[in-house]
Amino acid sequence: MAIDFLAVGPEIALAVTALVVLAADLSLRGDAKQLVNPLAAVGTLVALLLVARLWGEERTTFGGTFVVDTFALTFKALFLVVLLAVLGISWRFFAEGRYFQGEYYFLLVTAFIGMLLMPSARDLLVLFVALETVSVPAFVMVGLRKRDLYSSEAALKFFLIGVLSVALMLLGMSFVYGFTGATGLDAVAGAIGGLVAADTVEPLLLAAVLLVVVGFGFKISAVPFHFWAPDTYAGAPMPVTAMLAVASKAAGFAGLAIVSFIAFQPLAGVWAPILGAVAVITMTVGNLGALQQRDLIRLLAFSSVAQAGYILLPFGVARGGTGALDVAVNTAAFRSVLLYLVAYAVMNIGAFGVAIGVSRRTGLRAIGDYAGLGARSPLLAGAMTVFLLSLGGAPLTVGLWAKFAILEALTVDVTTFGLVLAGALVINSVIAFFYYLKVIRLMWMVEPAADAPALQPGFNLSVVVAGLAAVTLLLGVLPGLVTDTTSVVTFAAVR
């Protein structure tokens, strides 16, 4: 079996980078250790170039378990850009915190290898390996501040819930294999389709399907697997939080989309309503939780739980059939998830970036500390305003189009369930704006405290934050830059 090395090029580039980073950290001394950050960035750029080289191609390797297509490449490009942004906001944070820089960057890059694998995986086992490659380094990264009790608590909580959900998922996968005799996603879909056609679907198979979904539910912090999120986000080093809240979650969604829309598509009639209900509960719990917060990171944590609920909504209208309308609904749902993830990555990393900038050398992280930020640092406050408005879905930001795409997916075929989901989205958007506006109001409309320390966000971070704000606005005016690229991602191409 010949291996198409170009197809796995980006993953190989990142793997090499990870090893180089680890070796460099061992051989460098003192301040020179900072250099591992630019090294990792160079490796990421190489991987990004390989993605660009592969763009537009369709390749399959490892006996059909690894596929490169527009869908996978879009996600890979997204992950790599996110990695660059995370590296940008990590530099000062880790260099000044005297944390374990080499380990951190090694773990970070390793986790991203798993993410790159995820959208290409077309086999349950490869999916599992990808998921674990994302999770295991993340467990360690969360606990990187070894002497900090909060960090350790966060890591432990994250680890226990993570392991439990992975165990459930493996159990589900083994059942699925037992019923279908296959681990390849297409083969699984074919076998399940046969069972559905013969009307011999056993309850245990349905349970197995749901168990697999549970594993991803943990990664995307959907209710009731969201308990770890606020504590872990608050306890972890902030750049790690940004990575978890954005990249790791996007990887979870990529995996969930592949499993549900390919392998389990014939059973959509069973899992779609459940995921729809979970989505509604998730966003409601996230938003109501966010209303109560006094710590900005926790607010963003709950807000990202709510955002996960929004992204999960389109799964609720997925169809099991293969008619023209069914395909249209599934395609719209699929694309809206993709667009929302791109938008979410931009605006959420930006928001975390601002939070890191504010807390650098000052340790400020309470919402009250943001009072008068507009007067103290117009750049950070302006960027934060853009990100929060975008997370809420205000016009001229990319967040509006993301919400729009979801509403569009829900109304492609007007059904009562779809309208209920849309109504839940509407009400939740309004609740969400309440706490986003609270922060915006504090930043601009309240005088800063007299003894507020000066902010020093640092050059790197300022550039990343300003760039992300510009992208948020640019895509807000011209969403076509993303939608036109991803419109080639048809549901059929994924099959």
Next chain:
Amino acid sequence: MDPNTAGWVLIAALALPLVGAALMLLLPKDDEVRIKRFAVLVTGVAFALVAAMTAAFDYGRSGELQFVTDVAWIDAINARFHLGIDGISLPLFFLSYLLPLLSAIYTTKHLPEPGKPKAFLGLMLLLQTGMAGTFVAFDLILFFIFFELVLVPMFFMIGMWGGPRRDYASVKFFLYTLFGSIFMLVSFLAVYFQSGLRSWDIVELSNASMIGSTTFQTWAFLGMFLGFAIKVPMWPFHTWLPDAHTEAPTVGSVLLAGVLLKIGTYGFIRIALPILPGGAERFAPVIGVLAVIGIIYGSLCCLAQTDIKRLIAFSSVGHMGFVMLGIAAMNEAGIQAALFGNIAHGVITGMLFFLAGSLHERYHTRDMHVIGGGMLMKIPRYGVLLTYVAVASLGLPGLAGFWGEFGAMWAAISPGFGLADRYGGLYLALVVFAAIGTVLTAGYFLWMLQRVNLGRPTEKWAGAELDDVLRIEWVAWTPLLVLVLALGVFPRLVFGVQDAAVSVLLRTMGG
């Protein structure tokens, strides 16, 4: 400027305030005089452009779209960048360039606390693009963008320069409007998919034959109704308005009353009625009843107010009730009256808010008890202006306020679309109650005039030095004062422009 080809005019008019706001960022923060002058310059140039466009407008074909731009925008969802202007849009578009200019002039003298003219005027310019855009957008998505764009600058205007309860008022304004507008978006999407045209084009969708079943139309109309009715605002969705107006700075109130509220009624006339005539027909009696409740309720609330600005805010609820009554009549006279009432309310109430703002500058209170009468003796010119605009607002024949109210009631006697057969009695009752509302309106305005204008100045103010109308205020107000009289004497100024466009609109509704 050829109305058939010069699509750039609308784009330039919309872009000018944005460019102006961006350029203003470059001015030094401390040079307040130059910032204020620059804002007057930007709004002045934009107004001149729109005035020139108004002159070039082909009034013989006011039923057709002119100055059209129609290019692809977001291919993935078939959204187009479609701008145009017809007889219905023109007066409102004109107003959204006149009022910001006057506001900018007014701000050169009266800048609300805590200063920061750069941010204040920048937000005003952003607001201007948003509100002007809604009147010329002929793509539902584009319309929605402009509709939403208005929220952010207004939120900051109220929240940063507002009165003591500004936090509460600004958030309430934002959330209320947002809530309605997303339901509106859901309806837009449902229409998009149900029509089978895969088009967001307002003209195309209006011309389409009945979209979906009557049940579909009713539900879709409900979504749009929520969006627009909150914006108007109609009773019982009005509660954000008195708070927003009371707390907003003068300029914010002027623009809110003068233009922003019109977006709601305009949306009903331009989008909800022609695209969903079936739903509109079923909703019309509901709209009529809510409108008349608004008229009576607004008037009664006015009678209970002591804060002049809050009184004017509640009077808006009543006046917009008349506009909605005209829409509920669903006939040509009703739509005409609604659109006229829109313009008249924008001019008159905008002017009233200017006056209330200047009153506050002088007395540092808006409480009628504290002011305590005698304004005609103390500051006679100001007192005369207040009287003039107040009687215009209560609907005195010969001034602008009359035609909208009278026309709406007249139209509601014989509503269109077969409503007369089914709900004839109801509509007659509505007209009777609306007429009672006009009496109440006259009551509270005259009562207000009696309390602040007549009598002798109280001891507190007798010796105080109060400026009468300042020169800059004359400059800012004269256009509106002239319009109040001109629209009253020559209602054809607006009716004539709208006439053909309203006929076309009703034809697309199949009535």
